[in-house]
Amino acid sequence: MSIPNLKAQIQNSINQLIRAVWQPRKGLAIAEASVIGLVAAFSAVFLKVGSGWLGTWRVHASHILPPWIILPVVGVVFGYLSGVMVQRLAPEAAGSGIPHVKASLANIPVKLSWRVAIIKLLSSILALGSGLTLGRQGPTVQIGAALAGGMSRWVPTSPDHRRQMIAAGAGAGLAAAFNAPIAGVLFVVEELLQDLSGLTLGTAIIASFIGGVVSRLLGGRSLQLNLQLTTFSNSFSIPEIPFYLLLGILAGVLAAFFNRGLLLSLQLYRRLHVSLPLRVALAGLISGIVISLLPQSFRDNTGLREFVIKGSTNAPLAAMTFVAQFLLTLVAFGSGAPGGLFAPSLILGSTLGYLVGVFEHEVLGVGSATTYALAGMGAFFSAVSKVPITAIVIVFEMTTDFNLVLPLMVGSVTSYLVADKLFPGSLYTRLLLLKGIDIQQQSSVEGVLTKLTAQEVMQRRVESLDVEMSVDEAMQAFSHSHHRGFPVVEEGELVGIVTQTDLLKVREINPQKELTLREVMTPQPVTVTPIHNLSNVLYLLNRHQISRLPVVEGHRLIGIITRADIIRAEADHLNCNNRESGPQAEPSYVVYHTRSPSVGRGRLLVPVANPETAATLLQMAAAIARDRHYEIECVQVILVSRQSSPAETAVKTTPSRRLLRVAEVYGKKWKIPVHTQIRVAHDTAQAILETVKERHINLILMGWKGNTSTPGRIFGDVVDTLIRQANCEVVLVKLAENQQLPSLGNHPATLPIPDFPSSQFNRWLVPMAGGPNAREAIKLLPALVTLGNDPKIRLTRVIQPTETEPDMKVLEEAIRQLMRRRQLASTVVAAPVRAESVPEGIIQLVNNGHYDVVVLGASREGMLQQAIKGNIPEAIASGVDSTVILVRSAISS
CATH class of the missing domain: 1.10.3080.10 (Clc chloride channel)
Known part of the structure; x- marks a missing residue:
């Protein structure tokens, strides 16, 4: 037997052993149910003792102090603490908890975890101790189910097995609360799962029995069942x-x-x-x-x-x-x-x-x-x-x-x-x-297919081919990709789709002729819009026997959806996959918006936060939008406390609307579509990410301080989140003080808008080290240099003093890319600079050459290394008085 075959056989044996070990057998289910019953009993007793102790203290205090003072004060204080704990740490712990358990068992993505169990336990003790006329039995059901849900994540079994364990935990919680094991089993069968299968009954009986027995023992009661609640003999006639x-x-x-x-x-x-x-x-x-x-x-x-x-x-x-x-x-x-x-x-x-x-x-x-x-x-x-x-x-x-x-x-x-x-x-x-939450509709796969839309499931980062690309170039693109088909675009608009089969047929018929994709693609492909639900998408995939569908808004390509994406959404539903973790801020709420005609090939988002830099950022955005035929989207985020809901909090929007009206005036002046909106949110970064998703943003342009004092952050709290999570291109701008337009804080929209200080944006320095972000920075230059009246561009690369033959391929490729734009042919030079470190070399070059703007590439993958070795962009931005522009290319969702 050959060595490769032997390795494959060994690997298959190992995989079979792993599957055998982790297979959800009855023995594993019984053992897990036993542990769940034990843990649920301990939590039920702790809740009983804790709430009882606080209740006793409250009653005793009402005998010492005037009850009309102490009882309302205790109710307010303990009630408020309980509410804060739930709202900030586990919103799922509000209420009785049984509806959450029922939803989770119906495959609705409601979180049941250790954190929910602990917060539910502690907050219930405070709420019951405050004197609220509620019971502890409902919370023990959710606590038992949440403990089981957290425990089941340790064992990678099937969704059905996990549901049965959660139901067993709920039954154990009820049994422990009432010291009634049989009732715990019946509650699972009658209300929660409505399932009489052997595994469901077996696990529920075991967990409920252990929960009831342990609760009795820990509560100081005997296991004899003839201990009656009353000494009176009941009768019936x-x-x-x-x-x-x-x-x-x-x-x-x-x-x-x-x-x-x-x-x-x-x-x-x-x-x-x-x-x-x-x-x-x-x-x-x-x-x-x-x-x-x-x-x-x-x-x-x-x-x-x-x-x-x-x-x-x-x-x-x-x-x-x-x-x-x-x-x-x-x-x-x-x-x-x-x-x-x-x-x-x-x-x-x-x-x-x-x-x-x-x-x-x-x-x-x-x-x-x-x-x-x-x-x-x-x-x-x-x-x-x-x-x-x-x-x-x-x-x-x-x-x-x-x-x-x-x-x-x-x-x-x-x-x-x-x-x-x-x-x-x-x-x-x-x-x-x-x-x-509609259990009957959302608990079925059909409910998922009708509820979810293409926008929520599609892949937002789409690999596309240009309509003028040759067949040979397209074949190379296919050879470097696992995709079997690509959308074909022309100036950002979808015009067709090409598959491997199309290219092979052309090569077989006429291998000598040089063709472009325009001649071989399938024009007017089948598409869907972002609001199509998955059932419509699945119908079109089956009807036309295709594997992927482009998602378009108008004619603009914004995503692609495949059968695999639909299967993943269904699997997440079956596994009750809630992708959010930890305490979550509520979604932002749009309180104001204006819309212009959607005629652009893409959208550029400008978060307007600082009136001191807003005018300069808007003119930069206009330069990029004109070059790429984009629309501009301006957003103002108003932050509110996490203790209040963004959708229910009254805010003053007058200053924000005044600032956004200035952006609309800019748009009319430059003949660029400008959309505006004001969002009320708990978190600025989350509000921007929601805007990116809802408005299909292609590029974010926002201001940057150039440094951060936030511990554990590279660029700052908001910027770090956007660099890691935004799937579109991100451009950060640290403006030099002498290169800012007058503040727009109280600028009436009817007055003339000041022009850009073009004489201060003429000398551009672009350090190059290779990589996708540096290439994106080069793509931005033709638009940005229009801000100056006599632009000069220097491309450079920092090399070590001991390096005798520096590699100039990166600079040469960048020059060729810029030379394609005729207006830049006489403005570009390239020369390396020698220094011990990149920040030292760039700072020295900027100060000696009096450059107005430095354009850098930022690597998302290298942020951990930046945290360890030092943040190069921050070092450069802090060491120069010029404007620094940081570019990060688009990433996959």
Whole structure:
């Protein structure tokens, strides 16, 4: 056997071994479910102990200090801290968390990770400790699911396996919260996955059993199941059936109103246009004030249910408890505070059942108010969450009294049917719809194909061929690329497409004739626009039996989309791939914009930030736009605090509009289309990147200080982000003080615009070291030198003093490129300079030769080396008084 064959066989064996080790087998699933159950139990106990300790401290403080002072203050402070933690570190931790779990299990890209679990745990402790009338059971479901989601990323298994582990974590969280393992399993089957497969049941049972057992042990309780919630023996008789039916009807009606009230509360809070921390603080303030006016028993949310069940109340107090708990839960939940609805539902159900039990005792004199209170818990819980089987089992596992089964079944099933008639569908699905998430539509591959557009999936960096390129040159381009076809462009506009098959056919028919792509390409190719959805794209690919489609805006080529891009989008959906990581700023919001005719071959973006340099940058942008037949896009970014939403924050746009109107005047003067917009954002770089994506920008031209004091940054906070992430060409300009036009800060758009100081932009120095960015700098020169009235260009290369025969190929190639422009034929010279370092040589040459402008290339790939060895562009920009222009070529998406 030959050595290459032996190596291939060994490699195949290794790959098979790796696949065998990581294959999602039942043993791996069982082991993972066991760990998930254990971790979920620990987190549930920690949440119970933490929130209980804070709640006890709050109640104790209300006995020492006036309750009308301490309770509102604690509610505001803890509520605000909880909201800040969620908003800044994990926005996914807001609310009960169960809708997020349900969305993730439906393959919606909702983040479930270790960070979400930790923030949910800590913020829930603060929210519950502040006195908000919410429960800890809902958060434990999300915490368990998030822990499972984070753990499943360690094991590279299938998406289905990951979903089953997340469901098992959610079941373990519920089991640990209620000490009810069976209910945890049923909740997974009935509400979350709705799957009865062996692996789903097996993992859910294991995780829920371990979660429930460990929670019992850590909570100081015995594993014996005959420990009842009450010492009273429950009873049930046939004459009571109408009253349990009445209880179910009342629970269904009131639960439907409760669910509608929750949605209305969320909408009312949104209309306040305040940040999450302020909303939660407001809820804490209202709850603190109301609870301080109620009896002392209302200050302990944890013990309120037991207070009712054990018969320590009376009918008027029970009615007051129902009304207060109903309204305060609406106030708390609508704010977005991290907390669940299970505990409030059980309290509301117990008080409603108690009232029906008192009424039945007055009529028949045979029933027990405690039995009705327990049946009411299941009935109201069933009607709110639409999980009747889980509701029955939860109450049964909490009491372990078989006499309760029939009353629970009658009340829970009746309430479920009534509530579903008045409030159809799941509350959690409705909550997701408020956030714009439609599970039924988005959970299927068909939903992905109809939701995503070509603009969101396409490759923005397109390799294209010029229409006048010869067939031989095109063959060379194919030989250096993995693509089987190229778009053909003429002056930036798409005119055709050429494939390998086209070229081979031409070579076979007439190999001697010199042809251009204009003669062999397929004219008027099939194209799509950025707003076409993926289903339309897929239809066209299949209809015409092609592998790629150009994406055009008008006639301008802005991207290309292939079958592989669609498959990648579907795979990301199946894997719940959320490409964002860490705390994310909200998207920017456009509050003002103007549009000109879209007649250019491309777009040049000018972020207008500094009135001192705006005029000079705009005239530079105009020079490039005229040369390349581009449109100009001007953007002003107004920053707002991350505690407020850009879409909901009022801002003053008058100064920004005044500055942008000047840009429009420039456009009319130069006869260049100028578009303007003002964006409200949390982050300047993100707003610029969003503009680049939405407006299909080809080049960014922006000001640069020439240095940065930000630790860990090369060029500055905003510039570093753009250089790394912007897929278009980036040009940075550090203007010399004596080369700036007058400030446009208060420049009326009706006054004459000052002309460019052309005499100060005549002497140009272009250091060359090879690479794509240096070539892009050369391409910009013909446009930029029109800013001067008598331009002179020197191309140079820094060489070591010991170098005897310097390599001049780079300079010679650059000269040939510039000589193609006739107006530059007599203005270009090339000569090397000797120095120990590049910055030293360039700075010395600029100072001695009195150059007005230095044009440099910036390498994206070399930024790490610049951080280690020193930032050459910054060193040059800081060492000279001239204008420095830094160019970075376009990169792939």
